[in-house]
Amino acid sequence: MKSLEIKGLNIDFKKRNSFISVVQGLDLDILESEIVGIAGESGSGKTVSTLALADLLPEGNSRISYKSYKIKSNNVDRKQIPYFRGRLISYIFQDPIPSLDPMFTIRYQLKEILKVGSRKEVDDKMIDKLLLDVGLKDRERVLSSYPHQLSGGMAQRVAIAFALGSNSKILVADEPTTALDAHIKKGILDLLKKIRDQRGLSIFFISHDLEQTFYIADRVYIFYAGSVVEYAKSSVIKEKPLHPYTRALLDCIPKRGVDELKQIRGKSPDFGDLPKGCLFYPRCTFAMDICQKKRPPLIEVKKGHFLRCFKEKI
């Protein structure tokens, strides 16, 4: 069953006195206990669209609209969405240490969150169990520490414990491994997988690293400039990426034994001045005439494999 489904999400940001559109007509869904990867470069709208799921974008400077928002196939009114924060959807952020309040100990903050999540008295057993679940062994030390006293990996585990403590059904992990050292990234990924298996949590895994995304996710959305350009089962995309942008991203992953590092030419488009045709057209190596004139629709090229490109069709 679909845990969450949103259709036709539009997000505009205020720039000076006009609004510019940063996410256009996005459809996103996640099944129960599924890990959905969201990949794309910086500024492609990954974070913005997932923050919009709990109405967390700065008020006054942004505008959100959508066709439908469903939780377990029930339509949800816009006003109810802030109520989901921490109860239905919780978040882990890229940099774990700044996302913890520097003034208070971990114990204090964890208790605060558990109180929001459970509305019951919080005892030490609950805290211990949570820390055990996220694989923190030296529990006393962690609990009495201030955020700056923790290492990045530990802090990220604490942040995951916070997210679990709020007892929500959907976890948005926004680049949870980006700020960490390379050798502990896998530990965090495995932990997320374990949590999914044990608790039946649905996880949105946001990353610009396709390898990590393929490793953890069941399904992958590829974002480019505020819209989905390709999505399918992660094994499918891994085997046979169809969109030129997906291929270009995959080419950028450094490989052992290959000295040359690659990058995608050009830069992602300015949201105030989007190309008329395909958004990726100016940077695409397979560009055709039609790409300049018309924006390609998102079509199902094979079963469960969606693509926004003219090339496969023609």
Added chain:
Amino acid sequence: MKELFRHRRGLIAVIILFFLYLGAIFAGFISPYHYRSEKRILSYAPPSKINFFDSKGDFHFRPFIYKYKMSLDQNRRRVYEEDKSRAYPIELFIRGDNYKLLGLFPADIHLFGVAAEAKLYLFGADSRGRDLLSRIIYGGRVSLSIGLIAVVITFFIGLIVGGTAGYFGGKIDNILMRLCEMVMLVPGFYLLLALRSSFPPEIGTVKIYFLIITILSFIGWASLARVIRGIVLGLREKEYILAARSVGLSSFKIITKHILPNTSSYTIIALTLSIPSYILGESALSLLGLGIQDPVPSWGNLLKDAMAIVQIKLHPWILIPGLFIFLAVVAFNMLGDALRDIYDPKRKII
């Protein structure tokens, strides 16, 4: 705390303030006389000379004083001499005027003093022959506490207004900040006078005391609120605030539990640095006769005698209360600077 004691100027400031407040708290015990106790014949008596050698030149371990002997010179001006017929040793824990320790326990033991026939005026006497030292010590109760209480009220208002304006932004921010500017627009001292004059001049001391506190905090909160708002605007964008919002904490909890505590490194410093202005504000009001009224002393109204230049020329010791204001103000400034050095390593100069 440890760092404060390692900071030299900070340590000096803490010691000065410790003694000033100790004096204010135990005013009755430490001062040799009650602030009301007067002997008009000794008007403007000079500071008592403390002697160790008697007229025969013998050394006494316990210092002693002589009685004042008043006479008039040819200009009918008072001249004070020492009556050397009998020495009055300075004694510790001597019985004297009645007072209430901490305002609760009746007592009559004073830290030091002399037998009742003589008068020990270490800082001289004022126009009505009252001991200036005792009045300064009692005056500290008013002057030092007004600063603290007014600062607490100011910060309460400033934090709430600044925090709300900064966190919500938009219209709320606009309205609150314009309100602040309206308060700041009027020059502080004239606002102080105007507010004071809107109340009757002759009201009870306690009422005046709270009136001064209210007036001082009414003037002070605006500039603080503006700075707090600026800090909160920056803090609002921090990831832990987003994280707090994402777990569903209410705006009220986010402001009070996560945003305002994070302004504390600034607020503690600003708090310390703004106490002097409150002490000076009270002194100024009392000096002009709009504040605490005689006979209750405050450092400001003790200086009232010193408004006439001729009095300063004849009796320079009446300026001593000003020295205490100076000391308290400098000590609070030094403490504030020390706290800034400790809390804000980026701006460390040393």
